[in-house]
Amino acid sequence: MSFSTLNHPPPFNRLAIGLLAIMGALFLAIPVTAQSQTEAPQDLRILNLKAKEFLIAQSVGSPGKVEVSVTPIDPNLRLAFCPSPEAFFPAGSRAWGKTSVGIRCSSPTSWTFYVQANVSIFADYVVAATPLYQGQVIANSELQMQKGDLTTLPAGIFTNNSQILGRTVKMSLTAGSVIRQDMLKQTLVIQQNQTVRVVSAGNGFSVSTEGQAINNATDGQVVQVRMIGGQVITGTANASGQVVVNAK
Structure with a gap:
């Protein structure tokens, strides 16, 4: 009895097997398409960087050295991929102290997310070098400059001695006190x-x-x-x- 027919598939079967192998190789060689890329989740590190760059740009012209820190986004968050995320300020936010930045996507999927951040501005500001008394007219020798984060100080501070000289103190101040506009009488x-x-x-x-x-x-x-x-x-x-x- 001959078993050659069992050990060697007929020519038609061999051709089919060859075609399947070639198709499989071509399938594996196909590169990832743009559509499959858009279905991947958004890289959250890009959103953090977008928020930081936005705050730095918004801080141009500030009266000192600007430092921006952004709170990392929860890595478990999944957002649809966005080719052009846009940063913006929510109502009431600004590039000063603790703040937030909105990041939104309009296409192909619409979503909005908010990133928490902090903007510090380090510069010199005016403090009393000596005790100042109510009714006293301020002289240059009674003032000194101190460096710090302006965003942690109250509103109405001065960043230059010339803004204060010759003005009258409305209340007594101890040495080292930060001088504000509401502490002085206007000339x-x-x-x-x-x-x-x-x-x-x-x-x-x-x-x-x-x-x-x-x-x-x-x-x-x-x-x-x-x-x-x-x-x-x-x-x-x-x-x-x-x-x-x-x-x-």
Whole structure:
């Protein structure tokens, strides 16, 4: 009995097996398509980097050295892949202290996620070098500069001695106290009964005359002036001691 037919498949079977092998090899050689890439989850490290870059860009022009730290996103979070995630500020957020940055995707899948961050701005600010007393006029020798994170300080601080010199202290302060705007009296640019120049300007003209101030005023405050003929007008005091009246 011959067993050759059992040991050697017929030509048709050998051809089919060969074709299947070739198709299998071609399938394995096909590269990953763009569609399969978009189905992969979003790389969360990219979102962290996006938030940090956004905060650094928003901090341009800050009065000191900017340092940004971003809280790492939970690695268990899964978001659909986004080719162009966009960073934005949620309402009320800014590049100052503890803040948050929104990251959103509009295509191919829409989602929004919020990243927590902290922005520190290190710069010099003004403190009292000696005790200051209520009613005291501040001199340069009574001030000194101190470096720190401005975002941790109260609002209204000063970053330059010249912003304070000659102003009057409203309350007593100990040495080392951070000086704020609300601790100082604003310098009067116009005093009551002072002769002042009143300026009115409009389209193509400018008129000035003199009058007598009825009240004290600081820069930007409303002041009333009695003119030579007895008429009382109202204007705004400016830093040069003039009264600006809006032309009608």
